[in-house]
């Protein structure tokens with residue numbers, strides 16, 4: 001083979017091909033706003049938020065069959081509604097069927113709870129909606145939302161009326177828009193808090209959630225703000241995050257992260273190195289969303305999250321555009337946040353600023369019910385508390401418990417199935433919705449993970465207490481990573497795998513060694529897929545037990561699972 005290029009060897013040079021014009025990526029600020037796919041088309045044809053009027057005036061009266069397909073599988077998401085999976089369709093058929101063949105005439109409804117903050121009055125209304133309109137279902141999601149199932153379109157206006165009467169919304173709970181704003185679940189409360197982000201979360205919600213100017217983004221946009229030293233809002237995997245930090249000259253404020261996200265192409269957020277004063281957070285948040293709206297890629301839906309723009313631009317260019325074109329001023333440089341302190345799931349009993357206590361509990365993989373939520377509201381109020389919080393770890397926190405009533409509250413919550421002192425896997429296991437309701441799912445998750453956690457806690461009772469750090473187990477029903485598998489010590493991605501006889505059975509691809517920054521891990525890192533490492537759902541418990549025992553036997557002193 002000739003190693004010398006023909007031109008260099010004296011051969012006549014071929015005429016240079018004209019450079020191919022770069023393919024438009026649908027960036028509004030670069031390529032114009034002409035829609036490049038059906039999704040972009042329907043968002044422009046009729047803004048998604050407009051569907052609410054049709055629900056109230058037509059669909060709720062005329063029923064499921066009257067819903068326009070672009071509303072059904074598109075615009076309704078902007079009001080927190082997804083059709084749910086028809087029962088009985090196995091995971092092997094998920095990719096083969098058309099959306100209308102997979103969906104039921106019922107909806108999942110997502111109630112957004114910005115900052116995870118609920119009054120007991122609001123909790124009771126959610127509980128009532130669950131009992132009356134959602135067959136008693138309720139899941140606490142890992143984005144501080146409450147998800148209800150079995151909702152009929154006929155009941156949606158009444159549900160909105162009840163929720164909105166107590167200041168709750170489903171507005172932009174899903175869709176290509178600013179989703180729920182994650183906030184520290186102990187904002188304004190924890191004795192060790194650095195900054196209370198509540199005013200900023202409330203201002204963003206008041207000014208921009210439901211704003212038509214931000215309701216057509218390239219894809220979903222996830223936000224997180226925390227002033228707690230545990231850094232409890234999984235900031236590394238949001239589109240924009242603000243994490244409390246102390247600037248040597250400017251005092252307390254926030255460090256700004258952008259462009260994180262998981263799904264099939266996981267990317268940890270980039271620090272822009274910019275310091276944001278607390279009162280500037282809403283303005284900077286708004287500017288970041290506008291950069292995404294105007295420069296985000298819209299041609300391919302699976303390349304439309306902000307993380308892809310960050311991957312191409314890098315942090316420096318993003319900050320420059322943010323400052324020059326949107327803020328019209330430079331942000332000061334700032335230091336990174338220190339390593340997290342304490343546990344960000346807030347399970348257990350902890351001191352508040354005012355001397356009272358907050359009590360964090362672990363439902364099993366976030367699953368509760370209308371009955372349980374009503375029970376929590378009753379119990380809290382019986383002890384003088386009127387506030388609860390949901391966490392990004394599928395946990396629930398009761399605030400304002402008098403110090404001398406803590407044990408009664410802990411016992412009362414345990415009677416509701418909510419453990420303040422859970423065993424290891426009850427505490428660390430998370431699971432997404434899975435095949436029970438999700439149209440994209442390949443395998444079952446919630447029941448599988450609940451059973452696995454209970455069994456693992458029994459089988460590994462002898463080693464749990466001695467582990468230097470918790471081992472986190474996250475279970476997904478498909479590659480989309482709603483349960484954040486790449487950020488778990490053991491992450492399981494649902495797929496069909498070969499069973500003992502070679503037939504396809506529900507199982508998981510294994511990811512190992514991931515984690516977000518925490519007290520036992522200074523920096524976030526994504527779990528590695530171990531090639532070929534798959535486990536059937538039936539063998540899951542044995543597999544995890546084996547891995548944990550091997551780690552425990554082989555670890556060097558306080559070596560954590562992630563560094564082992």
Ligand code: SF4
Pocket residue numbers: 432433434435438439440441442476477478479480481482483
């Ligand atoms: Fe559905 Fe997949 Fe998300 Fe689970 S990870 S909720 S199966 S889309």
